[in-house]
Amino acid sequence: MNVKRRQFLRSLSMLAASSAIPLSGFQFNMNRKLRIALVGTGIRGITFWGKRLQSQYAEILEFVGLSDINPGRLEYGRSFIGTNCPVFTDFDQMLSETSPDLLIVTTVDATHHEFIIKGLNAGIDVLTEKPLTTDEHKCRDILEAERRSSRKLIVGFNYRWSPYSTKVKELLMNGEIGQITSVDFHWYLNTYHGASYFRRWHGLREMGGTLWVHKATHHFDLLNWWIDSDPEEVFAYGDLEFYGRNNSFRGKNCRTCSFRDQCDFYWDIGSDQFLTDLYVDHEQHDGYIRDNCLFREEIDIYDKMSAQIKYKNNTIVNYSLTTYSPFEGWRVAFNGTKGRIEAWLDIPYQGDLKISQEEMHRMEMQQGEGEIMEEFIITHKLWNDFQTVRVPVDKSGHGGGDERLHAQIFEHPEIKDPFDRAAGSRDGAMSILIGIAARTSIETGNPIRISSLTDLEPGIKRIVD
Known part of the structure; x- marks a missing residue:
């Protein structure tokens, strides 16, 4: 990382000079x-x-x-x-x-x-x-x-470290809309990123715990951090009705599939030299196939998910995760006693989004210097006109979160973080417990209390590790 780039990142979001690792960590x-x-x-x-x-x-x-x-x-x-x-x-x-x-x-x-x-x-x-x-x-x-x-144990939550997520946190911390009362949070995985989970080991519940745990842990961690309280109870619905056994044809994997010409999801792993070198060339050692058919009948996770989460401070959250959306992005809206905040990223018709959905996923996963773009957050106080908050955002490495997470761990672990982005074992537990509770709720048809899963007692205010 060059000096100018490093200085820009610090001035942009005050992130590199913050600490996600407490001094006692x-x-x-x-x-x-x-x-x-x-x-x-x-x-x-x-x-x-x-x-x-x-x-x-x-x-x-x-x-x-x-x-x-x-x-x-x-x-x-x-x-x-x-x-x-x-x-x-x-x-x-x-x-x-x-x-x-x-x-x-x-x-x-x-x-x-x-x-x-x-x-x-x-x-x-x-x-x-x-x-x-x-x-x-x-x-x-x-x-x-x-x-x-x-x-100590630290969980590498990178989404907290993106400038956009941090700006949402800052507005909430500053009481922009008063006390939070309810939240709508919806995440959309496109047919490049979403489908990839069903090709890989993530498609098996015994390996990844379903996307309620593997993927949504990111989203639940953001909610816990933004709301600044612990989840108390979860009720959920979910099903598998797009991928897996729902298709009329299937093969062993994309490389050997006889349906490649008629499958919209055909993916040529051989065109990616890195993935070929890392996975294909070493399949004989453990049998792991990176380009499995995403319609194979052994898939036993959900591809549509919806949950209602009640927090200890009485905030109510409506959450959903879609795994076969035409686009990749998310929306969140916070209702409060003094107004409302609306935020979103990568919704194509709410901005001038020029890149393809495939390229978007590649940029999210790549490390290094990404394009700096301006994104928006809407704040709307009661009896007032709405205001637009402009946020410079790095589009690489999970919205710039990857790079900043490393910077604070290895460059400035001694400086106190004003946004409490530290993610220890309790944060890691509280995020997965929402997903585990949602999964259990679907299986039993009952609401699940977080305190019934471990000995961690939810707090009205989030406890910082």
Whole structure:
């Protein structure tokens, strides 16, 4: 990152000079390079938590070990990251031989708990990708492990760090609309991004806990942070009626499918050299197919979801997630005692959106310098005309959140964050517990109280870890 770029990002949003890691959190030894071990060398692991750290922060950190069950992907990951550290198919061996200061967990969601708990038990600080885990039982085990440990667990929620989300938070904190009473929040995944979940391991409940957990944990974390209270009760509906067994034809995967000429969702993974090198070339080691048919009958997650969430401070939220929308974007509206705030991103007919839906997804996932665009937030106080708030937004790396999350962890962990974007184990738990409660509500037909899932008691005001 060049100096001008770094200065711009800081002045733009006051984010890089803030801290998501509390001083009582990670106990890094600043007298030497930070020793990092990474488990899970999939795409998120080797790009955002791998190559980007290696290229941006090599002067202050070093990778001392990489671990994965797939030896081919492991070797490719080491080369891609640009490190010569040892690699391990045996995670326990990596921990015992490398003595890391920080363990980063980027494995399949259903295994997060295993590595988080082993790291904490070994006296190592742990940073995990979202979601924290996939069910309430594993969540309880993680919380207990952290309580026993002298070390800390941080969840890498990046959406909090985007300038746009932070501006919404700032307006709410400043009492722009008084006390929040209700919220409408709707997220739309397009047929590039949304479909990709059904191709991958995320399409199996046992692996990702359904998109109520894997994807919506982002959205629920934003709600918890924006509303500044804990969820109390959830009632939900959901179904699988577009992907999976609902199509009239299906194949093994896109590469070998005889229906490629008539399938609107045909995807040629061979045209992407990176994904071919990372996944296709190493399928023989673990059997993981990256371009699975998204109409295969084993898919058992929901593709449409809707929930009503009651918060401890009596805020009511109406939430929905659609996985086959023509466009990718979201809308949120906050009603309060003094007015209303409306915010949205990437709704094509509410702005001059020129790029394709496929390119939009690529930009969101890429790291580096993205195009700076101006987005808008509407504030409307009672008995007054509405006002338009203009927000400069970086379109790369999850709205600029990725880059800023790294900056605060590795550049300025000592400075207090005025927006409390710190995301510890309680934040991680409260976000997945909404999704777990929603999933349970669909299965039982009953509203589910958050306090029935773990020993965490919802607070009227959100507790900062």
